[in-house]
Amino acid sequence: MNRKAAVSKAYVRPMHGWWRRDPFFVRYMAREATAxxxxxxxIVLTVGVVRLAQGEAAWNGWLQALRSPWSxxxxxxxxxxxxxxxxxxxxxxxxTMPMIVIGGRRVGAATITRSGWAATVVASIALLTIAxxxxx
Amino acid sequence: xxxxxxxxxxxxxxxxPEQEDAPVWQxxxxxxxxxxxxxxxxxxxxxxxxxxxxxxxxxxMAICGSCGMMVNGKPALSCQTFVRDLLPGPVRIxxxxxxxxxxxLVVNVEGFVRKLESIKPYLIPKHxxxxxxxxxxxxxxxxxxxxxxxxxxxxxLCYAACPQFGLDPEFTGPGVLALLHRYNADSxxxxxxxxxxxxxxxxGVWSCxxxxxxxxxxxxxxxxxxxxxxxxxxxxxxxxxRFLSPKGAT
Numbered sequence: 438m439n440r441k442a443a444v445s446k447a448y449v450r451p452m453h454g455w456w457r458r459d460p461f462f463v464r465y466m467a468r469e470a471t472a473x474x475x476x477x478x479x480i481v482l483t484v485g486v487v488r489l490a491q492g493e494a495a496w497n498g499w500l501q502a503l504r505s506p507w508s509x510x511x512x513x514x515x516x517x518x519x520x521x522x523x524x525x526x527x528x529x530x531x532x533t534m535p536m537i538v539i540g541g542r543r544v545g546a547a548t549i550t551r552s553g554w555a556a557t558v559v560a561s562i563a564l565l566t567i568a569x570x571x572x573x
Numbered sequence: 574x575x576x577x578x579x580x581x582x583x584x585x586x587x588x589x590p591e592q593e594d595a596p597v598w599q600x601x602x603x604x605x606x607x608x609x610x611x612x613x614x615x616x617x618x619x620x621x622x623x624x625x626x627x628x629x630x631x632x633x634m635a636i637c638g639s640c641g642m643m644v645n646g647k648p649a650l651s652c653q654t655f656v657r658d659l660l661p662g663p664v665r666i667x668x669x670x671x672x673x674x675x676x677x678l679v680v681n682v683e684g685f686v687r688k689l690e691s692i693k694p695y696l697i698p699k700h701x702x703x704x705x706x707x708x709x710x711x712x713x714x715x716x717x718x719x720x721x722x723x724x725x726x727x728x729x730l731c732y733a734a735c736p737q738f739g740l741d742p743e744f745t746g747p748g749v750l751a752l753l754h755r756y757n758a759d760s761x762x763x764x765x766x767x768x769x770x771x772x773x774x775x776x777g778v779w780s781c782x783x784x785x786x787x788x789x790x791x792x793x794x795x796x797x798x799x800x801x802x803x804x805x806x807x808x809x810x811x812x813x814x815r816f817l818s819p820k821g822a823t
Contacts, residue, residue: 446590447673447681452739458646462736465784529783533802536718543717 468525474518477511527553579605581656582663583614585626588674596674599623600663611651611664612640615678628678635792638728642678643667648733648790671732671739685729688745692753692771697764715760722755722800724793731787731797737780744780745771747787747797754800757807769811778804 456462488499502508530553531546538544580602588596601622603614612630619626628651631637635653644654645665656664672680702709731747732738738746745753753772757765771777781801788798 445673445675445681447675448588448590448596449673450596450670452671452736455736455739459786461786461789462784465786469782529785529798532783532785532788532796532798533805534799535803535806538714538717541714 464525467521468529471518471522471525474515475522478515478519523553523557527557581605581609581614581660583618584663584665585615585618585677586665586667586674587626587677588668589625589676596667598665605656607657609656611642611644611649611654611656611659611666614656614664615651615666626678627676636726638726641669641728641730641733643670643733648730650728650730650792653792669729669733671735671742672729680729682729684742685727685732685746685749688749689727689752692745692749692756692768693764694752694756696756696759696762697767698761699763709761711760718760719755719758722751722758722795722797725752725755725795725797726793728792730790730792731795734784734786734790736784736786737782741776741780743776745774745777747781747801748795750778750781750804751795751797751800754804757804769808772804773808773811778802778808781805 456466485496485499488495503512527550531549534549536543537549583601583603584598585601586596587593587599601618603609603617603622610633612633615626615628616630619628628640628642630640630652632639633652635650638650640651641648642651643649643666644651645659646667648669651666656662666678668674668678668680672682672685675681725748727748729748731751735744735747738744750772753768756762757768757772773779778801781798783798783802785798788796791797
């Protein structure tokens, strides 16, 4: 939309297609799009809870559906998207936090990002350990 | 071939409101030298080729913040951007993105100045203080809380990097919010409550979607994205804690 101020005749450039103008904006949009993968996985899990409430047959049907090739493909795609999601958010995380001073020195952005990854690794290992322990 | 024989093509987005309804690209050929800045290339155009070209500049040393423009699509101070890094050319120069163009490379900064005034960008003492009471004292830690944000030179490159400002010109924007934080984070200042209204507004920190490009293009390493996003926490606290304290969380 080319809006023009009545007095100064200043020219306002259109914003159409702004996100394609710079690779930085494309990466930003990719980061935002991975939120849809988070939503998709939340829906898959919610369906699982609903099926569980409907009884054993429904629950087993859901488990069966998860083993289908399409489901495995979907989960592979969702996993990649979740990793991209985590990576991009850990990169922006230092920008969202107040200054952290430990021992008189400011904690750097790279340290904050690495802490995010460390927490992810610890949580993932804990989850896999619990899953393995429950399946024994 | 020596530098004296070389030349480089410069393309400038021209807009002369009395002459054209929409901006048009115009090409100039400028003598090349290894130390030619984009600003010097424009000055050569104005002095030798076309005196009608309009652009702002002042200090030539990246401190006045006047010469910001889009160079090959990226927000940059033209005085510290060198043509040698942009070879073989042509170098495409356009007015700072997201601002209305008044003429050629000159943008309208009225909105920016209005926002800057609205955040009271000066120290508001907690209590009246006389000269006899002497200077304020701060620890290095207290200084560090705001020092980087005080480096802002109001060049508005961060606004040209912010799509949310482009989509909504009412967004207070990265530079002004970083300066708001600079004063709120200063231990000598008592004006926080007066500034929270700007910060809490929808056009305040909440219009930011953490694109983060503002911090990439800042020539002074202010990191406005950090100032804006850490204040989302302060804004949320300010909102919820008012239920606990009648005076609000100030």
